[in-house]
Amino acid sequence: MTDMPDNIVMPFEIKPLGVRGRIVRLGAVVDDILHKHDYPAPVSALLAEAVALTAMLGASLKFDGKFILQTNSDGPVDLLVADFSSPSGIRGYARFDADMVAALKEPTPQALLGKGHLAMTIDQGQGMERYQGIVALGGVSLTEAALGYFQQSEQIPTRLRLAAGALAQRGLRPEAWRAGAIMVQHLPRDGGISPQPFDSGDAPEGSKEEVTEDDHWVKARLLLDTVEDHELLDPMLTPEELLYRLYHEDGVTVYPAVTLERHCTCSRDKVGDLLKSFSDDDRAHMNSNGVIDVTCEFCSTHYQFAPEEVEPAPEARAQAQ
Known part of the structure; x- marks a missing residue:
């Protein structure tokens, strides 16, 4: 049996639906990042999701640079930082108040983050202009905040799932952390984008225009919504097998994956x-x-x-x- 692919970002395309996407599978890389610190389990899960999201978005860079995700908030986890350095380096860090985390009855991502903002920054290197998008945090998960970023900054129809968890294992550690992510976007080859509900805030109350979404896009996002956490984390389920489960009816084209490695720029x-x-x-x-x-x-x-x-x-x- 061949080794299962891990620590990768794999681009794919569903051509009949005009949909492109990426799938992330993180094993030893994210486990190593988390075990550099003594994080409580809910904080580890949140940071693992942030690392998966950063890998997914950073791997799309077409130049040598960095993609940086950072949250600043008033919650028990008041700072999350993850960055991707092209072509394949990823790292992450969380700052938290242990007493506040322990006091939470339900340590959901929303409760851990609290209110604040999420910033996503593209750094093209010294002497080049930075691009940054900022969305508010407050009762939302990282997934919901990222979707807000795409709607506000890029206005590209996007669907996204993140998952993180620890699996029992034999060996040096009793459990190993894993993370996964999958995203689809409607980017037809002709350059158009699918209609999506949009409210600029300028229209009088009650006069919001009804917009019908593209049927192909509706199908793609509804199928993605059926993905379960264990499918993104299962080390025995390959990305190709998961994509086939979802989109075999229309056919999926996969492209060469980026292999990720934990890195740090300190010296x-x-x-x-x-x-x-x-x-x-x-x-x-x-x-x-x-x-x-x-x-x-x-x-x-x-x-x-x-x-x-x-x-x-x-x-x-x-x-x-």
Whole structure:
């Protein structure tokens, strides 16, 4: 038996319906990201969904750059960050209040996030303009917030499912985290888009125009709505098999997948340069028994410096003054 495909983003197309999409399967990559920290299970699930969503959207970049997803909110998880660096790097981090998480009777994604905003940023590199879309958080899941982003920023008919969970396993860890995602969008080859209900807010109350959705798009999204979490997480169910279950009637074309890997951009040199940019007072406060100890929030790598290693050069100090 061949190995099941994992840690991938696979593009696909349902040509008769004018629909394109991507499916994400994350195993060891997301498990490694989560086990770099001691997250409660609900926080792990939320971050795993954020990583899957970021991988799905970031893998569509046609240039060397980054796709960054970040939430800022007043909930128990007040910060989520996940970023994709082309061509295949993914990482993620969550900041949370352990007491607030433990106090939740139902730690749903909506309750964990609270009110705030979700920002999605495309960074094309140094000297290039950034593009950012922002949607409000407040009683919505990551899936619902992402759909709001597509409706407001791109106005492309989109359907999306996210799933995350821990599976029992043998070996070093009693359980392994997995995440999955699937998205379809109506992008007919002729360049048109399907009609969709839209309210600009300018029309008088009660006069909202009724718009009939494209039948092909309705079929595609209704079929996607039948996907269950276990189908996105099952390591024994290939992406091709899941797509066949959904769209065999119309036929699915799959394209070469992007293979993902956990990565982190931190290094001793980068951390040292950052410390040199701090003030003397800031570095003095970080000095503990003659050592400055820094831990990367993403990968939990520890870096230690002697104070004299991170003193700015005289010319840099002169420029700062």
